[in-house]
Amino acid sequence: MARKDLQGALDLLVLKTLDQKGKMHGYGIVLHVQRASGELLAVEEGSLYPALHRMEMSGWIESAWALTETGRKAKYYRLTAAGRKELEAAEKSFDQLVKGVRAVMRYA
Amino acid sequence: MSLLRRIVTHFRRGANLFRQSSVNREIDAELKAHIEMRIEDNLAAGMEPEAARRDAQLRFGNKTMMRERTTAEDTSPLLAGIGRDVHYALRQMRHSPGFALTAILTLALGIGANVVALSVLNDSAPARSAAFGAPVRGRAEEPG
Numbered sequence: 001m002a003r004k005d006l007q008g009a010l011d012l013l014v015l016k017t018l019d020q021k022g023k024m025h026g027y028g029i030v031l032h033v034q035r036a037s038g039e040l041l042a043v044e045e046g047s048l049y050p051a052l053h054r055m056e057m058s059g060w061i062e063s064a065w066a067l068t069e070t071g072r073k074a075k076y077y078r079l080t081a082a083g084r085k086e087l088e089a090a091e092k093s094f095d096q097l098v099k100g101v102r103a104v105m106r107y108a
Numbered sequence: 109m110s111l112l113r114r115i116v117t118h119f120r121r122g123a124n125l126f127r128q129s130s131v132n133r134e135i136d137a138e139l140k141a142h143i144e145m146r147i148e149d150n151l152a153a154g155m156e157p158e159a160a161r162r163d164a165q166l167r168f169g170n171k172t173m174m175r176e177r178t179t180a181e182d183t184s185p186l187l188a189g190i191g192r193d194v195h196y197a198l199r200q201m202r203h204s205p206g207f208a209l210t211a212i213l214t215l216a217l218g219i220g221a222n223v224v225a226l227s228v229l230n231d232s233a234p235a236r237s238a239a240f241g242a243p244v245r246g247r248a249e250e251p252g
Contacts, residue, residue: 026138027145046169049139053181057117070148074141075134082113 010051012094013043015087018061018079025074026052052077060086121184125191131182135175143168 017032018024024032029052030043055061060083066076079087124131143164150160168174201208 025141025145027142044169045142045167046171046174049135049142049174050177050181053135053178057120057181059113059116068145072141072145073137074145075138 008090009094010043010047011055012087012090013041014048014051014055015060015079015083015090018077019084019087023064023066023076023078025068025076027074029077055083058086059083118184121182122187124183125188128183128188132179135178135182139168139171139175139178 013033014029017029017036021028021032026045026048030045030048033041033043052061052063056063056077059080061077062080063075063077065073068074146164146167147160150163151157155163165171
Protein backbone atom coordinates (compact mmCIF):
# COMPACT_ATOMS: atom_id res chain seq x y z
CA MET A 1 0.00 0.00 0.00
CA ALA A 2 2.82 2.38 0.89
CA ARG A 3 4.36 1.78 -2.50
CA LYS A 4 1.11 2.61 -4.25
CA ASP A 5 0.74 5.80 -2.23
CA LEU A 6 4.25 6.92 -3.15
CA GLN A 7 3.58 6.23 -6.79
CA GLY A 8 0.31 8.10 -6.39
CA ALA A 9 2.23 11.06 -4.99
CA LEU A 10 4.49 11.17 -8.06
CA ASP A 11 1.47 10.96 -10.36
CA LEU A 12 -0.17 13.78 -8.42
CA LEU A 13 2.93 16.00 -8.67
CA VAL A 14 3.25 15.41 -12.40
CA LEU A 15 -0.45 15.93 -13.13
CA LYS A 16 -0.59 19.08 -11.00
CA THR A 17 2.53 20.49 -12.66
CA LEU A 18 1.06 19.94 -16.12
CA ASP A 19 -2.23 21.44 -14.97
CA GLN A 20 -0.47 24.58 -13.74
CA LYS A 21 2.11 24.99 -16.48
CA GLY A 22 0.35 23.68 -19.59
CA LYS A 23 2.73 21.66 -21.74
CA MET A 24 6.08 20.63 -20.38
CA HIS A 25 8.92 18.17 -20.98
CA GLY A 26 10.22 15.71 -18.38
CA TYR A 27 13.22 17.80 -17.41
CA GLY A 28 10.97 20.85 -16.98
CA ILE A 29 8.73 18.86 -14.63
CA VAL A 30 11.74 17.90 -12.49
CA LEU A 31 12.86 21.54 -12.27
CA HIS A 32 9.35 22.82 -11.56
CA VAL A 33 8.63 20.39 -8.71
CA GLN A 34 11.98 21.17 -7.12
CA ARG A 35 11.41 24.92 -7.35
CA ALA A 36 7.71 24.92 -6.43
CA SER A 37 8.34 22.74 -3.36
CA GLY A 38 11.01 25.12 -2.11
CA GLU A 39 13.69 22.47 -2.82
CA LEU A 40 11.95 20.09 -0.39
CA LEU A 41 11.01 17.59 -3.08
CA ALA A 42 13.14 16.09 -5.82
CA VAL A 43 11.47 13.99 -8.48
CA GLU A 44 13.66 10.96 -8.96
CA GLU A 45 14.57 11.08 -12.62
CA GLY A 46 14.75 7.31 -12.86
CA SER A 47 11.07 7.00 -11.85
CA LEU A 48 9.75 9.94 -13.83
CA TYR A 49 9.83 8.51 -17.35
CA PRO A 50 8.22 5.16 -16.55
CA ALA A 51 5.49 7.17 -14.76
CA LEU A 52 5.05 9.59 -17.67
CA HIS A 53 4.77 6.77 -20.18
CA ARG A 54 2.35 4.86 -17.96
CA MET A 55 0.14 7.91 -17.61
CA GLU A 56 0.27 8.53 -21.35
CA MET A 57 -0.79 4.93 -22.00
CA SER A 58 -3.64 5.41 -19.52
CA GLY A 59 -4.74 8.44 -21.52
CA TRP A 60 -4.21 10.96 -18.69
CA ILE A 61 -1.60 12.92 -20.62
CA GLU A 62 -0.60 13.22 -24.26
CA SER A 63 2.74 14.05 -25.83
CA ALA A 64 4.19 15.82 -28.85
CA TRP A 65 7.71 16.70 -29.91
CA ALA A 66 8.49 20.42 -29.99
CA LEU A 67 11.44 22.78 -29.79
CA THR A 68 12.63 24.19 -26.48
CA GLU A 69 13.59 27.84 -26.02
CA THR A 70 17.16 26.85 -26.75
CA GLY A 71 16.13 25.14 -30.00
CA ARG A 72 16.47 21.58 -28.74
CA LYS A 73 13.90 18.92 -29.67
CA ALA A 74 12.09 17.60 -26.62
CA LYS A 75 8.96 15.58 -25.91
CA TYR A 76 6.31 17.79 -24.34
CA TYR A 77 3.44 16.42 -22.26
CA ARG A 78 0.09 17.96 -21.47
CA LEU A 79 -3.01 17.02 -19.53
CA THR A 80 -6.04 15.46 -21.24
CA ALA A 81 -9.64 15.73 -20.05
CA ALA A 82 -9.33 12.27 -18.47
CA GLY A 83 -6.12 13.43 -16.79
CA ARG A 84 -7.89 16.43 -15.29
CA LYS A 85 -10.50 14.13 -13.77
CA GLU A 86 -7.74 11.87 -12.47
CA LEU A 87 -6.01 14.89 -10.94
CA GLU A 88 -9.15 15.85 -9.02
CA ALA A 89 -9.47 12.32 -7.65
CA ALA A 90 -5.75 12.19 -6.79
CA GLU A 91 -5.92 15.53 -4.95
CA LYS A 92 -8.86 14.32 -2.92
CA SER A 93 -7.25 11.03 -1.95
CA PHE A 94 -3.98 12.78 -1.09
CA ASP A 95 -5.83 15.18 1.23
CA GLN A 96 -7.41 12.19 2.92
CA LEU A 97 -4.01 10.55 3.33
CA VAL A 98 -2.47 13.67 4.88
CA LYS A 99 -5.48 14.18 7.17
CA GLY A 100 -5.34 10.56 8.29
CA VAL A 101 -1.60 10.59 9.00
CA ARG A 102 -1.91 13.93 10.83
CA ALA A 103 -4.74 12.61 12.98
CA VAL A 104 -2.70 9.58 13.99
CA MET A 105 0.35 11.74 14.79
CA ARG A 106 -1.73 13.99 17.04
CA TYR A 107 -3.54 11.16 18.77
CA ALA A 108 -2.78 11.16 22.47
CA MET B 109 -10.19 3.77 -14.35
CA SER B 110 -13.09 2.67 -16.52
CA LEU B 111 -13.11 -0.67 -18.31
CA LEU B 112 -13.19 0.97 -21.72
CA ARG B 113 -10.12 3.03 -20.88
CA ARG B 114 -8.30 -0.09 -19.72
CA ILE B 115 -9.09 -1.84 -22.97
CA VAL B 116 -7.84 1.19 -24.91
CA THR B 117 -4.61 1.10 -22.88
CA HIS B 118 -4.02 -2.57 -23.70
CA PHE B 119 -4.82 -1.94 -27.33
CA ARG B 120 -2.26 0.88 -27.45
CA ARG B 121 0.38 -1.38 -25.91
CA GLY B 122 -0.43 -4.13 -28.38
CA ALA B 123 -0.26 -1.74 -31.32
CA ASN B 124 3.15 -0.54 -30.16
CA LEU B 125 4.52 -4.07 -30.60
CA PHE B 126 4.49 -3.54 -34.34
CA ARG B 127 6.68 -0.47 -33.99
CA GLN B 128 8.87 -1.56 -31.12
CA SER B 129 12.09 -0.24 -32.62
CA SER B 130 10.60 3.20 -33.21
CA VAL B 131 9.20 3.18 -29.66
CA ASN B 132 12.71 2.44 -28.39
CA ARG B 133 14.26 5.13 -30.58
CA GLU B 134 11.77 7.67 -29.28
CA ILE B 135 12.50 6.81 -25.64
CA ASP B 136 16.24 7.09 -26.29
CA ALA B 137 15.77 10.49 -27.91
CA GLU B 138 13.62 11.65 -25.01
CA LEU B 139 16.16 10.59 -22.37
CA LYS B 140 19.05 12.02 -24.38
CA ALA B 141 17.32 15.40 -24.58
CA HIS B 142 16.78 15.31 -20.81
CA ILE B 143 20.43 14.51 -20.07
CA GLU B 144 21.67 17.17 -22.48
CA MET B 145 19.44 19.84 -20.93
CA ARG B 146 20.77 18.86 -17.49
CA ILE B 147 24.37 19.08 -18.77
CA GLU B 148 23.72 22.54 -20.20
CA ASP B 149 22.28 23.73 -16.90
CA ASN B 150 25.16 22.16 -14.98
CA LEU B 151 27.66 23.95 -17.22
CA ALA B 152 25.76 27.21 -16.79
CA ALA B 153 26.00 26.68 -13.01
CA GLY B 154 29.76 26.56 -13.39
CA MET B 155 30.49 22.82 -13.32
CA GLU B 156 33.44 21.32 -15.17
CA PRO B 157 32.29 19.61 -18.42
CA GLU B 158 33.23 16.12 -17.21
CA ALA B 159 31.53 16.60 -13.83
CA ALA B 160 28.47 18.12 -15.53
CA ARG B 161 28.11 15.06 -17.75
CA ARG B 162 28.63 12.58 -14.95
CA ASP B 163 26.13 14.31 -12.68
CA ALA B 164 23.48 14.24 -15.42
CA GLN B 165 24.02 10.49 -15.95
CA LEU B 166 24.11 9.67 -12.24
CA ARG B 167 20.76 11.31 -11.57
CA PHE B 168 19.10 8.68 -13.72
CA GLY B 169 20.42 5.89 -11.52
CA ASN B 170 20.54 2.64 -13.46
CA LYS B 171 19.76 3.98 -16.89
CA THR B 172 19.37 0.64 -18.64
CA MET B 173 16.87 -0.58 -16.08
CA MET B 174 14.97 2.68 -16.20
CA ARG B 175 14.83 2.52 -20.00
CA GLU B 176 13.47 -1.01 -19.84
CA ARG B 177 10.82 0.01 -17.33
CA THR B 178 9.80 2.87 -19.60
CA THR B 179 9.59 0.55 -22.61
CA ALA B 180 7.54 -1.90 -20.56
CA GLU B 181 4.98 0.85 -19.92
CA ASP B 182 4.62 1.45 -23.64
CA THR B 183 4.38 -2.15 -24.73
CA SER B 184 3.38 -5.44 -23.20
CA PRO B 185 6.50 -7.48 -22.30
CA LEU B 186 4.49 -10.72 -22.31
CA LEU B 187 3.09 -10.14 -25.79
CA ALA B 188 6.47 -8.91 -26.99
CA GLY B 189 8.03 -12.19 -25.81
CA ILE B 190 5.42 -14.26 -27.63
CA GLY B 191 5.88 -12.12 -30.73
CA ARG B 192 9.64 -12.67 -30.65
CA ASP B 193 9.17 -16.43 -30.28
CA VAL B 194 6.81 -16.55 -33.26
CA HIS B 195 9.23 -14.46 -35.32
CA TYR B 196 12.07 -16.75 -34.37
CA ALA B 197 10.07 -19.85 -35.30
CA LEU B 198 9.10 -18.42 -38.68
CA ARG B 199 12.70 -17.41 -39.36
CA GLN B 200 13.94 -20.92 -38.56
CA MET B 201 11.31 -22.42 -40.86
CA ARG B 202 12.35 -20.17 -43.70
CA HIS B 203 15.97 -20.98 -43.04
CA SER B 204 15.47 -24.75 -43.42
CA PRO B 205 12.26 -25.35 -45.39
CA GLY B 206 13.01 -29.07 -45.88
CA PHE B 207 13.17 -29.68 -42.16
CA ALA B 208 10.07 -27.54 -41.58
CA LEU B 209 8.12 -29.45 -44.25
CA THR B 210 9.19 -32.82 -42.82
CA ALA B 211 8.16 -31.74 -39.32
CA ILE B 212 4.81 -30.41 -40.51
CA LEU B 213 4.08 -33.56 -42.56
CA THR B 214 5.08 -35.82 -39.65
CA LEU B 215 2.79 -33.93 -37.30
CA ALA B 216 -0.04 -33.90 -39.85
CA LEU B 217 0.22 -37.66 -40.50
CA GLY B 218 0.56 -38.43 -36.78
CA ILE B 219 -2.45 -36.36 -35.82
CA GLY B 220 -4.44 -37.68 -38.78
CA ALA B 221 -3.64 -41.31 -37.97
CA ASN B 222 -4.60 -40.77 -34.34
CA VAL B 223 -7.90 -39.20 -35.27
CA VAL B 224 -8.74 -42.04 -37.66
CA ALA B 225 -7.72 -44.79 -35.24
CA LEU B 226 -9.53 -43.31 -32.26
CA SER B 227 -12.72 -42.50 -34.15
CA VAL B 228 -12.87 -46.06 -35.52
CA LEU B 229 -12.38 -47.39 -31.97
CA ASN B 230 -14.97 -45.00 -30.65
CA ASP B 231 -17.52 -46.07 -33.30
CA SER B 232 -17.17 -49.70 -32.30
CA ALA B 233 -17.21 -48.96 -28.57
CA PRO B 234 -21.04 -49.22 -28.05
CA ALA B 235 -21.04 -52.62 -29.73
CA ARG B 236 -18.22 -53.76 -27.44
CA SER B 237 -19.89 -52.65 -24.24
CA ALA B 238 -23.11 -54.39 -25.34
CA ALA B 239 -21.17 -57.63 -25.46
CA PHE B 240 -20.49 -57.39 -21.74
CA GLY B 241 -24.15 -57.41 -20.93
CA ALA B 242 -24.80 -55.89 -17.50
CA PRO B 243 -21.37 -54.82 -16.20
CA VAL B 244 -22.75 -54.31 -12.67
CA ARG B 245 -22.53 -58.00 -12.09
CA GLY B 246 -18.78 -57.85 -12.33
CA ARG B 247 -18.53 -55.92 -9.03
CA ALA B 248 -16.40 -57.41 -6.29
CA GLU B 249 -18.18 -58.59 -3.14
CA GLU B 250 -17.48 -56.60 0.00
CA PRO B 251 -15.62 -58.61 2.59
CA GLY B 252 -17.44 -59.70 5.75
